[in-house]
Amino acid sequence: MQRPRPEINGQKITHEYLESLFEEECEWAFRFIQHEVAAIIKAMDIPDPFITRDGHRFSSLEAFCLLCARLRMGEDQYSLSTKYGRSQAAISQITNELAVWMEWRWEHLLGWDEDGIMHPNRLLEYAAAFHGFGVPSATIIALIDVTIRATCRPSFLQELAYTGYKKVHGMKFQALTVPNGLVAHLAGPYRAPQNDMGIYAESKLEQMMLEKAIQPGSSPEDPPERRYFQIYGDSAYGLSPVMISPYMAIGELTPAQKEWNKAMGQVRISVEHSFGLVSQQWPFMNCVQKQKIWGTRCGTFYKVAVLLTNAKSCLRPNQTAVRYNCMPPSLEEYFHH
Template identity: 70%
Template sequence: MDDRSKSRPEIGGTKISWQYLGKLTEEECEWAFRFTQHEIRDLLDALKIPNPFITRSGSRFTDVEALCLLLARLRMAEDQFSLSTKYDRCQAGISEITNELSVWIEKKWGHLLDWDEHGLMHPDRLREYADAFNEYGVPCRSLVALIDCTIRPTCRPVRFQELAYTGYKKCHGLKFQALVIPNGLIAVLHGPFRAPQNDMGVYAESMLAQTMLEKAIQPRSLPTDPPERRYFQIYRDAAYGVSPTMLSPFLSPGELTAAQKAWNLAMGKVRISVEHGFGLVAQQFPFINCVWKQKIWGTRCGTFYKVATLLTNAKACLRPNQTAIRYGCMPPELKEYFYERM
């Protein structure tokens, strides 16, 4: 018998409520929903989900049932029939609540995945990120984030397939661009974009360069200062090139100098953290990996991925992940992260 099955909740056919969650151990609750009972309560307080949550068809869900059904849906690849037998809701109701609550969360909290100068990307916090990277061994004091793109595979669409197919990955999908900061959070997420679009095209379309020139200015710097003193900067591989706000590894048709090799080695050690950020989202919520369930014209692929990213950030706020521990840079409290834009 699989050892993991010992922690699976055996209670089924009951609507999700606080009484139901109280019958589960912390391990069972985390296995089913990725959060413990106390963390679910904290998450509800932070997200401010209406209670009751009423769908367009008039179905009523308590806030805890709505959130837990969404978490259970994102948690694994099982179909809605399986969820309906576990949690005593019809398949249509589960489909409604997961879709409508995802849209609601994206609309209310989507600003947290923009360049939010009042939140994660406040200039004071950017200085903290730069100091954390520098103390870890990065040979500059201006690096605040790591940038990369990821492709989320989907089913082959019935129309306009060429817009979604990438010959590089040999799949159909959607592309997202993210900035990962040293506290382990995905601070900025742009997308979805067409999968065949190259990373530089995504970077240009996201207008990130212009945003950073306006908002990533180091305090007390002067317009005449060199870029590393004027702007906070991000790091990516050589495909992006170099700009006042972008750092890249050294490339040369000849032999690199010892200093250039040392720079590339030091920066290469931190660049992997952006891949860890993408990996955490996929690990926490495997539903987004189910290619056969991601239909560009049939499901909210982009919304689900953004919501999964927000929930992964939320869990990192409750329990700092390995990236935060690695750089000694702790994420904000959950309620501090989920702040409402004025």
């Protein structure tokens, strides 16, 4: 006999309420099922209770679920208020303040986390995974690209947010995707009109890799391909000791160069899959009318969406991890102190 469905309208989010949901309902509402919610709250060490600046008091469970519900759909806060028995003001404060807390507490995971997913041993693992899939080079560890997140037209300084290429207002983020399916490095937000190479220079990623992406056992006298690991990007990025891009020529490419470009083109799509996964999991980020550069924390929300997507990929490996047979770390390993 099926258990009765719980009443949705005005229902406070508690452990009992989550347990009363079917797994499909819980995932539809919050993107995670019941035991995953508990595991992420514990791994992220969310304060319990979480008290907003105006004194609204939330359990860590309610705070986390409300943030997920906010990112899960493009509905307004009135709709969330009628569903989950909290005022619009309280929901606004908890979603904003918890997102800020998550960014402050865990943003280092989206930098070059050499104690975690960018540890030298893991870099060897990534290079081997790509090479085993068919990448010609045995030293490529990640794929790089930039995404633009569309926003409302700002009321002032519009030229900083408008890109004539895409004909939208927005902001840009630069990401590195590794073969276990995680976004290992996220830089931004940057101005929308800025090109990819300008963002790469401003992010100082190259300097960071020259310091940290060094192959074990190499020496300073070794050539770049034996000294450093590399990342792969499109032709806009050019070449450097830590960057590889496709062969370009004024005339016809040689058959070997064409074959190399073809092999690399088969893996580069994985970084686009990472961007797509964030947008698919958290549709609120696609609601242009709710992304206001001077009015909402759209940059913070995107970083939090990436962290939550990485968390879900740790719990359930995504298509990129399966494709390269490179499994992500456990949730506890990823959210390390």
